[in-house]
Amino acid sequence: MQEMASQRLLLLLALLVLALIAATAAVAGDGGGGSGVEAKPPDDVAAAVAAATMDVQARRLPLRQNVKHLARATDAAAAAVAMSVAVAVADAVWEEIRSAGEASEEHLSIFKSSLEALFGKNMVRACKILDEGGVRRVTGAPSGRSLFLVMGESKRKEEYICFPEHLCTCYSFFYDIVGRGEQLCCKHQLAARLAEAVSKHQEVEVTDEALAHMLAKL
Structure with missing residues (x-):
């Protein structure tokens, strides 16, 4: 049971990273105007997002700094989207802690690592x-x-x-x-x-x- 909870937490963190990348890319695509054609981020914007993402991962910044760093690559509105995703992930982590009840030290360390990544x-x-x-x-x-x-x-x-x-x-x-x-x-x-x-x-x-x-x- 503890192993399943640990896997869920790791999945939540992975989803957070993907959501941050998707949010910045989506805002970049929306910035192209209302032409009715499906917007795609230009190659240089996509490259900037990819470079910023790699830099974030390498530096292992806290969430709020991740959001600010990625937002510079596209548009500041992406930060608000990413923050909303982060709130949902944080709530899920808290729920995992409540439902875990008695947990091993290893299990608790995973909870702590997950929360440190967010806060x-x-x-x-x-x-x-x-x-x-x-x-x-x-x-x-x-x-x-x-x-x-x-x-x-x-x-x-x-x-x-x-x-x-x-x-x-x-x-x-x-x-x-x-x-x-x-x-x-x-x-x-x-x-x-x-x-x-x-x-x-x-x-x-x-x-x-x-x-x-x-x-x-x-």
Whole structure:
């Protein structure tokens, strides 16, 4: 079973690489105008994409840098397409982690490698936060609504309010994700999603009123 899950993860990564290449080529083809004739990228564009792809593979850049690098070879719109593909692949990887349950060290290392390919250094930082016990899930009673508190890496050890799939109150979320659109999520969201997937977080129960006061800080 673990071997099958590992094979699925490797397939997902292969599909991601193919999708990145296809996205850039497709945008290059669409740029030729609405003539009604099936558009094909010129030879020089195709060669540029191929060269950029080989360079990306050789340098083993994180996903966001792959997207930026390939987009330069054709059109910036390809980056948005590739990011959408990356989100789908990332969601599939998270689902694999949840469904795996108890896994061997080898299996977990494949999950980690897959996520590092998608998120780069942020994944390494998220693992550090998780290893240091920096993730708490706060649940309000009796509603059952919850949020995550994730510890930062600064000396102040500030905690950030985090919704793994939607929001984090850290600076990086608003600057790199909302403002510049260069990342899928911040390290705190990654830490929260990973902690939830492997059940490695502290559980804290508060009243709904206390939870509302926390949310009022957003």
